[in-house]
Amino acid sequence: MSEAMLQVRDLHAYYGKSHVLRGVNMEIMPGEVVALLGRNGVGRSTTAKAIMGEVAPKGDILFKGQPIAGLESHKIALMGLGYVPESRDIFPAMTVRQNLVLGVKDMRRPGKYSIDQMLDMFPNLRERADNQAGVLSGGEKQMLTMCRTLMGDPELIIIDEPTEGLAPKIVQQIGDMIAEIAATGVAILLVEQKLSIALRIAHRVYVMGHGEIVYGGTPAEFAERDDVRAEWLEV
Numbered sequence: 001m002s003e004a005m006l007q008v009r010d011l012h013a014y015y016g017k018s019h020v021l022r023g024v025n026m027e028i029m030p031g032e033v034v035a036l037l038g039r040n041g042v043g044r045s046t047t048a049k050a051i052m053g054e055v056a057p058k059g060d061i062l063f064k065g066q067p068i069a070g071l072e073s074h075k076i077a078l079m080g081l082g083y084v085p086e087s088r089d090i091f092p093a094m095t096v097r098q099n100l101v102l103g104v105k106d107m108r109r110p111g112k113y114s115i116d117q118m119l120d121m122f123p124n125l126r127e128r129a130d131n132q133a134g135v136l137s138g139g140e141k142q143m144l145t146m147c148r149t150l151m152g153d154p155e156l157i158i159i160d161e162p163t164e165g166l167a168p169k170i171v172q173q174i175g176d177m178i179a180e181i182a183a184t185g186v187a188i189l190l191v192e193q194k195l196s197i198a199l200r201i202a203h204r205v206y207v208m209g210h211g212e213i214v215y216g217g218t219p220a221e222f223a224e225r226d227d228v229r230a231e232w233l234e235v
Contacts, residue, residue: 003065005030005156005187006051006081011059011069013043013050020046022211024059028156033178033188035198037233038208044191045086047208048158051189052076052083063156078105082154086161086191088141090148092134096125099133099144103151112184118147121180124173139170143177156187163194175201195233199223207232 004027013021020043028034036044050057053073061069068076077083091099100115119126122143128136133144142162149157159178163171175197182188182201192198198205199219207215207222209232215225222228 004028004062005032005064006189007060007062008047008051009060009062011047011050011057011061013046013055013057015046015055020211021050021057024208024211025213026206026216028187028189030155031182031185031187032204033182033190033202035190035192035202035205036208037192037195037198037205039233040193042208043211044208045160048083048085048160048189048191051158052081077152077154080153080155082149082152082157084145084149084157084159084162086164088138088145090133090136090141090144092132094133095130096133096136096144097129099148100151103148105152112153113150115151118150122147122177137170139166139173142166142174146177146181150181150186154186156189157181158189158191160191161193162190163192163197171197195229 006028008024008026011021011024024047038044046055049055051061053071053076057069059069063079063081097115100118119129124140125143125147136144162174171194178188178190179201190198190202202219204218205222206213207228214232215228
């Protein structure tokens with residue numbers, strides 16, 4: 001069996017004196033889609049930020065066998081770990097095409113994806129390629145953020161709440177897009193609240209509660225666990 005691409009062991013994180021992550025353990029294999037589920041406020045986004053160096057982590061984080069806990073975010077990104085934050089950070093005054101160019105890590109060495117490939121994959125963006133990114137809809141901004149991350153040629157992408165606040169039709173499109181990215185061999189950690197999208201595209205799911213992982217299994221196994229859903233997911 002191949003070695004895990006990402007291993008998280010006994011991960012703790014704090015906001016001031018507040019102990020948010022309390023010994024998180026998880027792993028993601030190459031090319032695997034893993035969904036991280038849980039109610040708001042349980043530490044899912046903090047887990048993503050701790051892995052990416054945006055929150056100070058305590059514990060072990062290995063990416064491709066290399067320790068990354070405590071490294072600066074840009075160094076982690078250069079190792080091949082992409083991050084799509086919940087905030088959908090784009091440069092609104094720049095065009096869609098210019099935003100995509102910003103995702104390229106090394107202009108001298110082309111990555112797996114070209115701008116034209118990105119625009120072919122997502123026709124919504126091609127139609128607006130030369131428009132300012134600030135005029136895009138919420139769903140289009142989410143697509144652009146993911147595409148810009150892909151331009152950096154990551155081997156694993158952490159995507160935080162990609163469907164938050166989007167209409168059902170757009171949620172379906174974003175789900176299809178994530179599945180399409182995964183089909184190219186990129187591993188994905190999907191932080192998501194909507195069970196429908198997570199269970200449709202994930203190979204495995206983790207459920208988080210009170211700052212730790214309380215359940216892990218395949219979508220089929222999770223579907224049998226009404227007790228887990230009732231205790232840790234339902235409002």
